Amino acid sequence: MKVTFVGVGAMGLPMARHILRRFPVTVFDPDSARTAELAAQGATAAVSAAEAARGADVVVVMVATPAQLDRALFGDDGVHAGLPAGSTVILMSSVGTDCAADAGRRLEALGAKVVDAPVTGGASRAETGELTVLAGAAPDVLDGVRPVLNLVASRIALCGGRVGDGQAVKLVNQLLCSVHLAAAGEALQFARALGLDPVQVLAAIEPGAASSFMLSDRGPRMLSTDTPPVRSAVDIFVKDSSLVLAAARKSGAVTPLAEQAAALFARAGDQGLGRHDDSSVIRMFQKEPH
Structure with a gap:
């Protein structure tokens, strides 16, 4: 399973590191120092979110705000430009129900599956891989990405079947x-x-x-x-x-x-x-x- 991770800040960097222990990971972040740190540990650093998404089975997005999520997914050189049909996008940012639901509809129109998966536990539990995932997704779609989520979380709670329920x-x-x-x-x-x-x-x-x-x-x-x-x-x-x-x-x-x-x-x-x-x-x- 090829994983892309977009947004490797205080939370995303240790999460990507945990995933890298089992799966090949391509990373993108506007701060190249963060991607360089992960590249030194075996990840592939991309110069854009679009490049990072090409060939991915799973794309994880972990940014801070609704505006950042929109830019990461749908901006120039955003994930949308490289997203393979049939891949699964995991929205791990905390952006509110409306933002997540809108992003989910747009991604599904591109042929992607979507898991709404904000997390709780903070940077301390991101470091230990013991976050809690609050998931909104069809159960079969969530099951398809559990091998990835299990690397960053000690608990995955299915909160509903719709994108936005996790939010x-x-x-x-x-x-x-x-x-x-x-x-x-x-x-x-x-x-x-x-x-x-x-x-x-x-x-x-x-x-x-x-x-x-x-x-x-x-x-x-x-x-x-x-x-x-x-x-x-x-x-x-x-x-x-x-x-x-x-x-x-x-x-x-x-x-x-x-x-x-x-x-x-x-x-x-x-x-x-x-x-x-x-x-x-x-x-x-x-x-x-x-």
């Missing part, structure tokens, strides 16, 4: 993640305000009922005296929160906590933290500007 579940996931991340920052800064050592507080509460993945994963970075490496940028939550709120408005859902979290991330972005690690959202709870 819908990812929106629910991101609502929770954004609220949990904001709550973690608020709680640790609250501990400081009470005169407590937040490192000790984190150690005390992290094993208990008040814990969350966001508290366990981001808490130590929030409290680090060093600038944390960017594992997931604030801008990702700005984007994902906007997708959540757009879907909430469309569906009539009441989401006050999501609205508060979205406003918090938007403010962090406005204050120049957009490209910083998302753990830096704790600064929004500090009285002194940073």
Whole structure:
């Protein structure tokens, strides 16, 4: 099985590395340094998404935004220009239901099969190959690409038979993640305000009922005296929160906590933290500007 991987950033690069251990992989990313790193490990680097897609059985796309997905798939020298009929495109980007469904229709019109497969678990689980895939696809189409997905994920959840169903579940996931991340920052800064050592507080509460993945994963970075490496940028939550709120408005859902979290991330972005690690959202709870 020949695999193409488009978009090898903080999430995509380790995912492509895992796939490369079993299948031949051709990679494309606008940042040639990233593809060079994978080429040194045995991948084939392409100069365009179209070139990367030629001859592929499976094309994985892992980019950050709806605009990037549209450009990667349908822009000049995009995947569409090299996509073989009968191949399967796995959309692993978190781009919202409408964007994924539209991309799916356009790809299917080109003769491709499509799996809507956003992931959760962050860069840490991308590194270990233990992501969760939230899949929207016909079961037989999903089964055809399980050998690829099993290399990057410890769990594949079939969320529905339509392209877009995986995205819908990812929106629910991101609502929770954004609220949990904001709550973690608020709680640790609250501990400081009470005169407590937040490192000790984190150690005390992290094993208990008040814990969350966001508290366990981001808490130590929030409290680090060093600038944390960017594992997931604030801008990702700005984007994902906007997708959540757009879907909430469309569906009539009441989401006050999501609205508060979205406003918090938007403010962090406005204050120049957009490209910083998302753990830096704790600064929004500090009285002194940073």
